[in-house]
Amino acid sequence: MEAxxxxxxxxxxxxxxxxxxxxxxxEADGESVRMAYVDERPPGPGKARPVLLLHGEPSWxxxxxxxxxxxxxxxxxxxxxDLIGFxxxxxxxxxEDYTYARHMQWxxxxxxxxxxxxxxxxxxxxxxxxxxxxxxxxxxxRFAAAVASNxxxxxxxxxxxxxFRAWREYSQKxxxxxxxxxxxxxxxxxxxPEEIAAYDAPFPDDRFKAGARQFPMLVPIxxxxxxxxxxxAAWEVxxxxxxxxxxxxxxxxxxxxxxxxxxxxxxxxxxGQPHVTLERTAHFSQEDSGQRLAEIVVDVARRxxx
Numbered sequence: 001m002e003a004x005x006x007x008x009x010x011x012x013x014x015x016x017x018x019x020x021x022x023x024x025x026x027e028a029d030g031e032s033v034r035m036a037y038v039d040e041r042p043p044g045p046g047k048a049r050p051v052l053l054l055h056g057e058p059s060w061x062x063x064x065x066x067x068x069x070x071x072x073x074x075x076x077x078x079x080x081x082d083l084i085g086f087x088x089x090x091x092x093x094x095x096e097d098y099t100y101a102r103h104m105q106w107x108x109x110x111x112x113x114x115x116x117x118x119x120x121x122x123x124x125x126x127x128x129x130x131x132x133x134x135x136x137x138x139x140x141x142r143f144a145a146a147v148a149s150n151x152x153x154x155x156x157x158x159x160x161x162x163x164f165r166a167w168r169e170y171s172q173k174x175x176x177x178x179x180x181x182x183x184x185x186x187x188x189x190x191x192x193p194e195e196i197a198a199y200d201a202p203f204p205d206d207r208f209k210a211g212a213r214q215f216p217m218l219v220p221i222x223x224x225x226x227x228x229x230x231x232x233a234a235w236e237v238x239x240x241x242x243x244x245x246x247x248x249x250x251x252x253x254x255x256x257x258x259x260x261x262x263x264x265x266x267x268x269x270x271x272g273q274p275h276v277t278l279e280r281t282a283h284f285s286q287e288d289s290g291q292r293l294a295e296i297v298v299d300v301a302r303r304x305x306x
Contacts (some may be wrong), residue, residue, distance in 0.1 A: 028106050037079060038078065052081075056128045061082050081101065108135065122147065136240075150283055161254075187283070220260060245270040
């Protein structure tokens with residue numbers, strides 16, 4: 001598997017970003033690549049509860065820069081991986097190297113093999129949910145609670161909607177996949193030029209964007225998609241999940257509109273939880289409502305720990 005690695009200098013001096021990167025070799029189908037992750041722990045003795053922050057397409061852990069300090073102040077440990085193909089993680093150059101199954105294996109290798117996390121509070125948005133909700137369903141004993149924002153676990157049995165189809169088509173036909181502008185366009189607020197540049201940082205040229213190009217094609221939109229059986233099996237587990245499950249969806253995201261209602265209906269642990277509709281919040285909810293989302297995660301964690 002041929003992969004490229006973004007030069008470290010691309011990440012120097014990014015706006016509001018001071019968290020050091022950690023690295024782990026992760027495996028899928030017998031091949032190893034390097035995954036980057038943020039792992040910030042609060043000061044003081046004792047074991048802090050881990051919060052697993054999973055980003056989506058085409059962002060990276062920079063998306064969590066406003067949430068991590070709030071979590072640390074509350075005594076929580078914040079772990080934010082860069083998915084393979086994104087951020088500081090290795091980027092295979094062939095689109096065929098990216099599959100839903102491999103993304104799952106890479107993430108499992110980090111979370112359970114390298115970090116050996118337990119008692120996890122999951123926060124997931126966009127592809128962070130497609131992977132994180134599968135991860136939770138396949139390892140339910142390792143998770144204590146979940147907060148989902150602007151995400152879903154599709155099986156290909158339902159229409160993905162016009163907004164997603166438009167995005168999928170754009171992602172394949174755009175001559176230049178301008179990552180920073182995509183994140184800016186998916187946020188209700190206007191990102192600064194420095195923030196847009198930070199989202200562009202992992203991608204010096206198009207060779208580094210194979211994962212970003214391929215991700216939209218990996219979303220199951222037909223019943224015979226290769227990932228559909230595993231996602232249906234995950235829903236069987238989620239339909240029995242009784243631990244806390246909180247939805248915090250934006251009010252201005254056409255891609256995942258209606259997803260919150262589905263999750264609340266299907267997952268028993270969502271019953272009676274303080275679900276939130278975030279005002280003036282588009283697809284990248286962490287950009288529009290990061291402080292509020294972090295407070296929601298803190299509330300969930302505190303209720304777990306009494």
